[in-house]
Amino acid sequence: MSNASKVVRPEIQAMHAYPVADATGLVKLDLMESPYGLPPELAAEIGKLVSQLSLNRYPVPTAQRLRALIKEVMQVPAGCEVLLGNGSDECIQYITATLAREGAVVMAPSPSFAMFSMHAFFYRLRFVGLPLREDFTLDAEAFLAAMAKEKPALVWIAYPNNPTGNAFPIADMERIVKAAPGLVVIDEAYQPFAGATFMPRLAEFENLAVMRTVSKIGMAGLRLGYVCARPEWIEAFNKARSPFNINVVTEAVAIKLLENKQVLDDHSARVLAERDRVRLELERMPGLTVYPSVANFFLARVAKGAGAGAGNRVYESLKAQGVLVRNFSGSHPLLENCLRLTIGTPEENRILIAGLREALK
16 A cells, blocks of 8 residues: 555545646637637737746735736726635635635535535535536525525535536525525626626625636636635635735736736627527537527537437547537536537637537437
């Protein structure tokens, strides 16, 4: 028996790491990134900016300038503060760690973003995932009843939801926030494509936080997420934060891009236009069910009539044709034979559509 197997938690030994497929040489439509790079002029300015950074020095731990710009550009309500994370994954870690009292419960709809349950697991909290209906809509009455029973310290709601792409009714979410005994964090990773936001309502609800990332609008490589909430929450989360978690390159480049946010907004608008076109193409395909989405991706199910493992076969066929999407078969009972398809450039989407037609034959 190795030393590692003697001391690593048995439940960690039994689990699998978060899956990220190798996309080398493939049309990459698996992780909801923006498909558009930067204009050459802006890229050149960023290159010059990075060349002038003092990489031998630690970052300013408060990242005050970046936080101030986020407040301004993202219209964070007055009186609220911002926590920065190395991606929203790290924000989830800090929030979970802060609320990890012994016996505490974390709740979320299920299926949803895997990191909600994973970090509860890491911090030995009990995770309660309330199943969505078969059409991936939220059973608000069941969620409220479970919340009254479990009394969760932390509730996560992705708006829109990942991997399903739909946005739950605002009225249902309001009821959950009002009834929650602890903190409710609304994950708005896909807000640029959904339009609606709970950001202005932070002043209304004391127990509400809004989490976002810049990954989906063209900065996935920078790894920057942020949480907005009342100062008492952010002060507590900062105590769990690593002191230099935002590196100097991320901070400088993020500031430059947020100062030129119109470029990113234009890219998002192009993705939205493609989303509408791709939806029509997918809906015409026999043997494929496409679920409503207000994100930059679609969840699609290969028909049960295609036999067991149909989703896996279509996934492997697409990969053989040079297209990488996300396969959810085996990850959750409600997601069997489901694939998540990121919206790419018009050419990438053309390749995806052609590949799906071939795979579904």
